[in-house]
Amino acid sequence: MNRTPAVTTGLVICALLGALNVTASLIGLTADGAPPLGIVITGGVLGLITLAAVAPAWRGSRGGLLLVMASRAAAALLAAPALFVDESDSVRVVVAIAIAVTLVGIWLLGATLRRTPARVSG
Numbered sequence: 001m002n003r004t005p006a007v008t009t010g011l012v013i014c015a016l017l018g019a020l021n022v023t024a025s026l027i028g029l030t031a032d033g034a035p036p037l038g039i040v041i042t043g044g045v046l047g048l049i050t051l052a053a054v055a056p057a058w059r060g061s062r063g064g065l066l067l068v069m070a071s072r073a074a075a076a077l078l079a080a081p082a083l084f085v086d087e088s089d090s091v092r093v094v095v096a097i098a099i100a101v102t103l104v105g106i107w108l109l110g111a112t113l114r115r116t117p118a119r120v121s122g
């Protein structure tokens with residue numbers, strides 16, 4: 001797999017989101033009014049999985065790329081209920097932006113998986 005500018009951008013976006021998940025989980029462990037502990041821990045673990053999978057994906061591993069995409073999709077699904085619970089509008093805006101950026105990152109990475117390698121005639 002060649003690392004195109006789209007893949008590089010997608011990996012950087014996903015790595016930043018993973019780091020944000022880990023940071024938010026550490027803050028959420030001690031913050032008042034934080035989500036349930038299981039959600040906080042799961043979000044942190046998904047962030048760590050993303051960060052661990054970015055390195056092999058950066059080196060061209062298809063499995064690493066798939067793991068980055070899957071962990072980011074799971075993190076977005078985990079965050080989605082925050083759009084519907086009775087939270088402040090600022091929380092909804094932040095979650096909506098994070099989900100939108102996640103979808104952009106996944107889309108950029110997914111474009112690589114759809115490409116078929118060139119065939120050598122012979």
